[in-house]
């Protein structure tokens with residue numbers, strides 16, 4: 357069977373930068389390896405959700421993997437929870453949580469409890485709590501973050517957050533977001549849960565130690581990103597491809613896990629600009645022995661663009677390109693693209709389509725000779741939607757089913 361490597365460089369697409377004489381960071385960067393792959397492959401521009409829609413990283417990844425977010429995206433919580441390897445079942449409602457600090461009037465003093473390094477000792481005794489026959493599972497994420505999963509009958513993700521996102525403001529009451537009895541019930545259970553958690557945290561001896569050291573207490577659980585766990589067919593069920601994922605950041609591992617991919621942990625893969633891209637690519641190529649499809653996520657291009665750091669983004673793209681040198685020789689279909697554009701000038705995701713290249717046996721090579729936003733606009737893939745990527749890949753692999761007779 358033919359193999360595929362899909363590399364998603366988060367927020368890779370960009371807009372012209374004045375200081376680069378109107379070039380984008382990708383166009384300005386020296387990228388001999390990506391240029392080689394583009395020259396010997398096919399290229400185009402991808403609207404990962406649709407024209408004019410600014411994609412979130414979660415929805416755009418689902419789309420690129422062939423899962424229509426309209427059907428499979430019901431909030432971010434489940435993907436974050438899956439990313440820290442919490443067990444999820446169809447019907448669960450999951451949240452992203454922060455251990456924060458409030459005063460006695462529930463005014464938020466610190467949304468991250470002084471970026472507390474580890475929440476394990478705070479949430480251990482709260483895991484498995486049951487309220488009105490709804491069970492709560494909690495797991496520490498990185499630093500102040502906590503994954504929260506609700507399991508029980510008659511629950512809904514249509515509930516608001518208790519996090520005003522601003523310090524100095526009061527914790528907000530969790531409210532139902534629609535008129536259903538499920539939303540009303542869930543909001544009331546969550547209100548009881550957060551009150552109970554607050555009581556327990558206040559008594560936690562770890563907070564006495566923090567007080568003594570002059571550190572903010574971890575005494576309140578802020579919840580947001582409510583999401584419903586949809587019934588999701590696995591990648592293997594959909595495409596008959598055994599798939600694995602290499603990523604540094606939790607969200608992307610979570611998305612991969614939700615579609616049944618095996619998560620491969622690579623030392624040095626951090627999701628930061630200092631990440632070991634070379635190790636990620638080396639491990640991805642090695643994983644092709646065992647897997648048919650390896651999805652590699654690289655985060656730093658997005659973070660640097662959100663900071664407006666176009667020079668840093670350009671340099672990181674050059675670092676990535678060096679790591680891609682071995683992809684020229686690998687016997688697999690190589691796909692390089694982004695989940696959305698992140699414009700350094702805007703410091704946010706934009707709806708501008710992202711460049712894409714597909715290299716490998718069977719592709720009808722086009723006349724594009726380099727990898728960049730402008731060059732790819734002349735590519736033979738033209739403009740297409742993210743949901744159309746997997747059918748393209750499946751066709752090139754020779755696995756597409758005949759439509760008709």
Ligand code: ZN
Pocket residue numbers: 366367412413414658695696
């Ligand atoms: Zn993204």
